[in-house]
Amino acid sequence: MSRTIDIAPSILSADFSRLGEEIEAVERGGAAILHVDVMDGHFVPNITVGLPVVKSLARATNLPIDAHLMISEPGRYAEQFVAAGAKMVSIHVEADAHVHRTLASIKAAGAQAGIVINPATPVGSLEEALAFADYVLVMSVNPGFGGQSFIPTSIEKVRRLRAMIADRKLPTRIEIDGGIDSGNIAAVVDAGAEIIVAGSAVFGKSDPEAAVRELREATIQWV
Numbered sequence: 001m002s003r004t005i006d007i008a009p010s011i012l013s014a015d016f017s018r019l020g021e022e023i024e025a026v027e028r029g030g031a032a033i034l035h036v037d038v039m040d041g042h043f044v045p046n047i048t049v050g051l052p053v054v055k056s057l058a059r060a061t062n063l064p065i066d067a068h069l070m071i072s073e074p075g076r077y078a079e080q081f082v083a084a085g086a087k088m089v090s091i092h093v094e095a096d097a098h099v100h101r102t103l104a105s106i107k108a109a110g111a112q113a114g115i116v117i118n119p120a121t122p123v124g125s126l127e128e129a130l131a132f133a134d135y136v137l138v139m140s141v142n143p144g145f146g147g148q149s150f151i152p153t154s155i156e157k158v159r160r161l162r163a164m165i166a167d168r169k170l171p172t173r174i175e176i177d178g179g180i181d182s183g184n185i186a187a188v189v190d191a192g193a194e195i196i197v198a199g200s201a202v203f204g205k206s207d208p209e210a211a212v213r214e215l216r217e218a219t220i221q222w223v
Ligand code: DX5
Pocket: 010, 011, 012, 013, 035, 037, 068, 141, 142, 143, 144, 145, 146, 147, 148, 177, 178, 179, 180, 197, 198, 199, 200, 201
């Protein structure tokens, strides 16, 4: 069956002093989405970028910006990321006591709303929230850093989530993030993932344009 598989390079592994050029390279390679990791040093043990960077990036690229909020109480900031230009904003189920309200606020502000689950968070925790999200992001590493190893049980997890979505006849897409490279991308797409985040497998390479192309080629049988 033909599906849309989107490659979403994560700028976390890019050279931040040359961000404009790095983004142009992945655009040429056929990236569909730009993944931006927002970390607060509280929900995750690392600090990255915030609203001003998303705002500048939104002006610098035509790619839709996917803001992955790894922050505590994301409901306090989610709408501001939409206002800054993000077309997709995701929040962690573990970080928000008011998931329904935050997802609704993202949609009302005009972006796609995503819900994220950590490696040890069961798919069952989405039982109620699933219908409120446009996409689910399955973390295949513990959030916080680029360049970690893919957790292999994530493949079965994506498969179970795909079955749960199909059961309910929902249009929800599945995104996967962490440790994806040209060696495992086919397995996660086969399991049901459609938005594929890759940081070090793109910007950790000497030729990010070619790296995106290689990832796309590895999924060619599905598109
Ligand atoms: C990790 C981030 C990822 C990270 C992925 O917390 O959410 O988006 O950039 O990096 P790689 O692809 O190197 O695992």
